[in-house]
Amino acid sequence: MTTVDGRHELDREAERLAYKPPEVRHDKQGDMPSEERINQAMHHFVKNFNTQTASYLDGCLHCGMCADACHFHVRTDDPRYTPIWKIELFKRTYKRQVGPFAFFYRLLGLKRHVSIEDLEEWQHLLYDSCTVCGRCSLVCPMGIDIAGLVSMARHGMFKAGLIPHELHEVAKTASETGSPLGITGDKFAERADWMGDEHDVEIPMNKEQADVLAVMSSIEINKYPESMAATAKILNAAGESWTFRTDGFEATNFGMLSGNPDWQKASTMKIIDAAVKIGAKTVVLPECGHAYMALRWMGANMYGKPLPFKVLHISEYMADALNTGKIKVKKVDKSVTYHDPCQVSRRGGATQAARDVIKHLGVDFREMEYGGDYNWCCGGGGGVVTIKRADPLRHRVFKLKMDQVEKTEADQLLSSCANCRQSFDDSQQHFNWDYTMGSLMEMVAENLEEVQS
Amino acid sequence: MDLLAFAKGPALQVAAYIFVAGSIWRIVGIVLLKEKVDHSEPRKSGGLMAALKVIYTRSFTASPFKRATLYPKMLAYVQHLGLFAVIFLFVPHIMFFEGFLGFSWPGLPNNIIYLLGVAAVAASIALLVRRLTSPVLKLISNFDDYFSWFVTVLPLVTGLMIPVRMGFRYEDILAVHILSVVLLMLWFPFGKLGHAFLVFVTRGTTGMVFERRGAKT
Secondary structure (H helix, E strand, O other): OOOOOOOOOOOOOOOEOOEOOOOOOOOOOOOOOHHHHHHHHHHHHHOOOOHHHHHHHHHOOOOOHHHHHOHHHHHHOOHHHOHHHHOHHHHHHHHHHHOOOHHHHHHOOOOOOOOHHHHHHHHHHHHHOOOOOOHHHHHOOOOOOHHHHHHHHHHHHHHOOOOOHHHHHHHHHHHHHOOOOOOOHHHHHHHHHHHHHHHOOOOOEOOOOOOEEEOEOHHHHHHOOHHHHHHHHHHHHOOOOEEEOOOOOEOOOHHHHHOOHHHHHHHHHHHHHHHHHHOOOEEEEOOOHHHHHHHHHOHHHHHOOOOOOEEEEHHHHHHHHHHOOOOEEOOOOOEEEEEOOOOOOOOOOOHHHHHHHHHHHOOEEOOOOOOHHHOOOOOOOOOHHHOHHHHHHHHHHHHHHHHHHHHHOOOEEEEOOHHHHHHHHHHHHHHOOOOOEEEHHHHHHHOEEOOOO | OOHHHHHHHHHHHHHHHHHHHHHHHHHHHHHOOOOOOOOOOOOOOOHHHHHHHHHHHOOOOOHHHHHHHHHHHHHHHHHHHHHHHHHHOEHHHHHHHHHHHOOOOOOEOHHHHHHHHHHHHHHHHHHHHHHHHOHHHHHHOOHHHHHHHHHHHHHHHHHHHHHHOOOOOHHHHHHHHHHHHHHHHHHOOOOHHHHHHHHHHHHHHHHHHHHHHOOOO
């Protein structure tokens, strides 16, 4: 009999002479002929070429340093996972179709036309093996935002009907029902009601007027519903005039993750419309990384003009409320480490907010080595956690995160992103790992103190 | 017309025209594309200062990446600083620039320039070896990478041959050196060497975009 130490991953992927790994699955949507798929991909790649992307695509030195920043490459040594290689087709299309010397490239055949086989191969590189975490963007000596280019390249892949099946399904469900998990407004209200009873907290729903519109992610509603109660406790304690709305409750944006700007806009507009309808001055986003990117930094661009309200991630809201004395928390006697959601911290600029909250909690805070803006991603962002075929790769990559967390020897691991939390939970189960991811917001909600007025 | 007269005259002149026109064409080709308007509420003011900040800061490697990128970064520094010194601080080159700019600047002693030139060639060779052996670089490299390397190193090597002579006539080696520079200028606007001016655009853009978010640059 043999027993396996669950804390260490079994390397089933090492090459063996007699072992041939299974071929990567290429998913397709619709029944477009290959030529049409190529045309769609080209057309929607080209639509993204503006001054910014053009300078990025023209400026790459092929120095390969981005490989050293990418968790997928660092953990596998597979050169295909070099971030700039993931956008090779996008880059090639720019040089062949749009760049200043495109005519010569075409005339002399210097850049090969993208083929359907190329697009199929790149499905794995653009979706399964990139979480759009943007760590590579920080190492690039030219300052190229490679992660941003990956998101844009996904637009062409989506229109070509060449994205991973599971990601397409959740994005489609979100476009049809308003939630990637098919949670309707009524179901949301029902859950909120249940959580209100369970936690003895008032959860306002569908108020006609409110200063604050709070939204949730379906991951929380479904898997971590206590988040709804925690949000309510904090906003109530701060004395806010706030509400949830059944016509604008979903913060996740699978249109953005899958690469469909139309669906992205539709999801964003639901929140914007609900906020405008109630005259909200602030929209408080839940513990979700990509929701922050979708509304805080991309929302106004979907709207076509500046948003008539402020957008705050819940960690920013809590930091502000604690710093201004609107809410108070009891000291927590624990050592804590914090996992930064990439889209909130590194790419979103709200790195300090969580640290302010942690400071107020009075814990023994143990920053991870190269935490904060240089943090290793959980491996599940950018929609990767939804792609089942990517699980073995995601688990392999998670080892970096485990090492980073374990080195802190903290009692408690916290984050402020339900998607990260889901990814951690899954990997914890896979590795039988000791650490359970906790929610920063829930820790605050559990330790609220009454404010003496 | 002998080879030196050809190199100094029409060859250099045509190369200069193509160098300038090609570079302008490339920049204009990028700038004329549509501009992305950002309506999001900025956390910090981006603008020119943010661009200048990142143009400067991205010259250095952030701590988490230092160990992994130390070797190629070191080589790249030696290569770039060597090239800069050889091109702009070598007294005969300064005199050449003075011929059409009308002003000059102090140079470095020739021996130091030769030393820096040799170091730049050595670093370039080490970078080429890396490109040929690293699985990542082998995969992502294309004709432009190798040809740009060739046209950059050639003037360094031919220039270093001038004081050594190796049995050739001074005029002939000088002509070959100038022709190698002509080749460099002809290729410069079309390939990756364009990073010499694009670096300001890419770093500057990232500086402005991410600084206004208050994000790490």
